[in-house]
Amino acid sequence: MTIKVGIIGGGQLGRMLALSGAPLGMQFTFLDPGEAPCATVAGRHIRAAFDDLPALEALCDENDVVTFEFENISAEALDTLSARELYPPVAALRAAQERKHEKQLFESVGIPVAPWRAINSQADLDQAVADLGLPLIAKTRTLGYDGKGQTRLQQADEATDLFTQMGSVPLLVERLVSFDSELSIIGTRARDGDVVIYPLTRNWHRDGILHRSECTDPGNTLRRQAHRHFQALTEALDYVGTLALECFVCDSLLLGNEFAPRVHNSGHWTQNGTLCSQFENHLRAVTGLPLGHSLHARPAGMLNLIGQLPDQTHVLRQPDCYWHGYDKTGRPGRKIGHINVVSSDQKRVAERLDTLERELGLSR
Numbered sequence: 001m002t003i004k005v006g007i008i009g010g011g012q013l014g015r016m017l018a019l020s021g022a023p024l025g026m027q028f029t030f031l032d033p034g035e036a037p038c039a040t041v042a043g044r045h046i047r048a049a050f051d052d053l054p055a056l057e058a059l060c061d062e063n064d065v066v067t068f069e070f071e072n073i074s075a076e077a078l079d080t081l082s083a084r085e086l087y088p089p090v091a092a093l094r095a096a097q098e099r100k101h102e103k104q105l106f107e108s109v110g111i112p113v114a115p116w117r118a119i120n121s122q123a124d125l126d127q128a129v130a131d132l133g134l135p136l137i138a139k140t141r142t143l144g145y146d147g148k149g150q151t152r153l154q155q156a157d158e159a160t161d162l163f164t165q166m167g168s169v170p171l172l173v174e175r176l177v178s179f180d181s182e183l184s185i186i187g188t189r190a191r192d193g194d195v196v197i198y199p200l201t202r203n204w205h206r207d208g209i210l211h212r213s214e215c216t217d218p219g220n221t222l223r224r225q226a227h228r229h230f231q232a233l234t235e236a237l238d239y240v241g242t243l244a245l246e247c248f249v250c251d252s253l254l255l256g257n258e259f260a261p262r263v264h265n266s267g268h269w270t271q272n273g274t275l276c277s278q279f280e281n282h283l284r285a286v287t288g289l290p291l292g293h294s295l296h297a298r299p300a301g302m303l304n305l306i307g308q309l310p311d312q313t314h315v316l317r318q319p320d321c322y323w324h325g326y327d328k329t330g331r332p333g334r335k336i337g338h339i340n341v342v343s344s345d346q347k348r349v350a351e352r353l354d355t356l357e358r359e360l361g362l363s364r
């Protein structure tokens with residue numbers, strides 16, 4: 001039986017969703033304003049703006065279920081389609097789109113966060129510096145990604161006029177956490193509440209952009225917190241689909257940073273490190289199929305390819321490396337592919353990623 005899935009957004013996440021859904025008998029249509037977005041090799045394309053209501057209605061009419069692969073879409077527009085099968089829930093999208101709502105949601109479900117303040121004026125900002133102390137990080141409350149719309153404050157004079165400098169838009173400031181590491185918790189919740197959580201992922205960023213991920217076992221204490229946080233957040237949202245919760249590890253405490261109501265870059269290793277990836281489980285969840293629990297997770301890691309592609313032939317010669325290109329034009333700061341590495345143990349994965357970074361000229 002063919003299951004028709006509509007996806008709002010036609011970028012690499014949509015492309016990888018469709019590539020993983022085809023063997024399950026799914027067919028895909030992407031709504032995206034771009035001329036030839038990279039997902040459309042794997043499905044039909046409705047070329048329209050993300051808030052084009054007739055186009056969204058058409059996407060719903062033509063498909064059994066609709067999902068989204070990125071977050072800067074109008075929750076109001078989606079709300080008008082609420083009678084349809086649309087997952088993850090719009091409430092999750094709305095919370096993830098606004099950092100104040102997101103922090104409040106974390107606190108309401110018992111996920112600890114760095115001390116923070118919502119800022120609507122320079123006076124609020126000055127008060128926050130007085131209340132929280134330095135160093136701080138100021139973030140625009142909406143539309144941030146890859147570290148964009150963020151300013152770090154080390155000294156009091158850097159706060160002078162910062163509200164104007166950041167565009168006089170609502171901000172959130174929070175304590176700059178001196179974390180031991182960054183972890184993401186990736187899992188999937190089905191329509192009936194069944195949950196699969198992948199092994200945890202450790203992440204390294206460069207210039208605010210995810211550079212490298214490795215699956216990791218941080219021990220029982222952190223794993224228990226991670227599972228509790230994932231369960232609490234997804235239950236509160238009555239969530240359906242794959243979700244990523246990004247956290248800071250501080251001693252033996254996990255602090256919630258932000259979440260993505262979708263498949264996530266730090267979960268790409270699951271394509272080759274497990275038997276049922278974050279993409280396949282997302283599709284199983286939103287279409288009402290049983291989740292894949294037999295992950296058989298193997299030690300794995302991922303390097304993002306940003307700006308330009310390295311020597312593909314060299315990578316393909318390595319028996320433990322998997323190439324994933326997105327068919328996107330290279331430009332500085334743009335994610336255009338990734339390489340997954342799978343090995344017998346996690347130490348070996350880290351060594352292989354180090355070697356690859358050197359050989360491909362990705363080291364710093």
Ligand code: ATP
Pocket residue numbers: 114137144145146147148174175176177178179182205208209210246257258
């Ligand atoms: P993403 O690409 O994940 O959507 P983003 O631009 O939405 O990123 P964040 O994830 O909040 O923003 O921040 C990007 C990175 O900046 C974090 O992964 C972390 O390395 C650093 N960072 C953010 N907030 C803090 C903090 N309070 N303390 C220390 N580092 C932080």
Ligand code: MG
Pocket residue numbers: 246258
């Ligand atoms: Mg982030």
